Amino acid sequence: MTDTTKTTHKEPVAVVGIGQTKHVAARRDVSIAGLVREAARRALDDAELNWPDIDAVVIGKAPDFFEGVMMPELYLADALGAVGKPMLRVHTAGSVGGSTALVAANLVASRVHGTVLTLAFEKQSESNAMWGLSLPVPFQQPLLAGAGGFFAPHVRAYMRRTGAPDTVGSLVAYKDRRNALKNPYAHLHEHDITLEKVQASPMLWDPVRYSETCPSSDGACAMILTDRAGAARSPRPPAWMLGGAMRSEPTLFAGKNFVSPQAGKDCAADVYRQARITDPRREIDAVEMYVPFSWYEPMWLENLGFADEGEGWKLTEAGVTELDGDLPVNMSGGVLSTNPIGASGMIRFAEAALQVRGQAGEHQVEGARKVLGHAYGGGSQFFSMWLVGAEPPTR
């Protein structure tokens, strides 16, 4: 045992393998087993590992009603090489991809397992999220507006609070869709995208336009997490987890701040404390954040401490969050370009890890050393985040 071990309570966690499917509207050529297998196999190949090298499997997916798969941990065990190993499932609505990665990371950090495969997926083409969110519960008023209608009033509240010009959302969408062109795994590749087209797209839930909303995607994302010994054997540079946290709060309560939920602030603060970040704006190089509707970029910039309250939109407007900006956000194209709901959070975490490993290809941020991955879900009530770095944690 080294001195480092004596002074630390947790095993450092490294990401040594990342795999994604090419996200598309419908993968009719594969079963759900075939879809998750494809991502898992790519993650293993990236790590130059094989099924026997995996000690446990942690899987996450969207709420059961979305696609009618009630026990993915049972049904997908053979596709993920989990037979004879521990396998468990995580469930935190839209943030699940992030929470799943963190549960897997904690198994390594606690030295319960050495190398863990974690995976999240969604086949939206074979499910119905709108239906799953609007079950005809007796005595309750029918939901009047759908998912976009749930979030659009909070966007309006943000605009009112901050005085942000109403074009900011279109800038985010235009940026993310252009970034997606540099990411071969992104779902939407809109080669002829222009800012004018975004701004001329139909208003669905005013103030949210069609081009400012996420698509419905089929896709899976997998990561191989391991300890220091595993990282030492890694053929490619690992990404190191410097901090990770989850927080939750009720959907509705008196005093809930939908624009900037307290659970999100607390979650970020916990991650920064673990990673010894005191000035996220200066110390963090880039962010993959969960932005299903364009306006959530400036909203989360404030919630995550990258801007003071009321100032997030100014970073977006000034181009700070562009791929070549000072704080790039959603280099991969983000949820706005790719949304297999259950996997979307893990894609944020994986894309953050790709950046600090220097493996992000055309959407690589030069010199990215510390990158935040962020996910949220439910009625802005579940948050999960991790900060990954190119160097292992120092304590």
Added chain:
Amino acid sequence: MTTTSRPPEVLRAPLVVEFPFTRSLGPVQSAFLTGLRERTVLGVRTTDGKVLVPPVEYDPATADEIRDLVEVAATGTVTTWAWNPRPRPGQPLDTPFAWVLVQLDGADTALLHALDAPGPDAVRTGLRVRVRWAARREGAITDIACFEPDDTAPGARRPAPHAGAFDDPVTGIVAPARLDYTYSPGAAQSRYINALAERRTVGERCPSCRKVYVPPRGACPTCGIATDEQVEVGPAGTVTTYCIVNIKAKNLDVEVPYVYAHIALDGAGLALHGRIAGIPYDQVRMGLRVEPVWTDSPTGGRFPDHYRPTGEPDAEYDTYKELI
């Protein structure tokens, strides 16, 4: 039987959750189900040579991708069973039958299906059975109508290699899912819903933080304390924020565009959601003062149909900004 005119203390109602999920089959399940349509039972050979029926895409022992399909017999042996005296809707037979695990000749694993037998005395482990094919087959597990007793000797038949290629293969299935619940909103929401029937909105106050919850859940989610003091709120309230919906929702008989708003009723600690009408949609604004409009239509139910402007001056932003 006696009846009572008093409303029940706690409301209950059936809730049926039902949806036809689609499933893409992938290469192995596609061959298996298409094979059934053609009266051919396919299995898959694992890395160590075992034949799995029904087939899977990945080897349960080695996790290898397995694609080596073989044809097995339509006859086999019961490995275990359970008598089902009262079949439920949607089960393979509507008369009493046995659930059986059948190891088809040539297979190393057993397939779950139904056995048509006159009674439990006619079923035993080791019983020889054969597939009874459905008259109309479409590429589904129900193409095997059920199994029936058979008098052939156990076959030493070796499974024959099969390419798994058929004309017009089945690539997807529809899997209807249905769950039947009895739903109860609980005591607090029952009180709220019953008050709505009298066109009153009644919330409950947290004894600790003094916030009034509408609708009440029986406890304050922040303080974790039971709420028991009932407080009537409204009827008027303030639009705290809103969106204009331009997409016609299924099962909602409202013309678009319409305004979906968060409305803080006077005295409530948080906003509830409702539709604004009686004003052009593009004139709705944050701070607008509104009141409920109740209708007698049978579908209007217990909730206000919509909210309309009261004509009062708009509320100052500072009076509702904490409720956004």
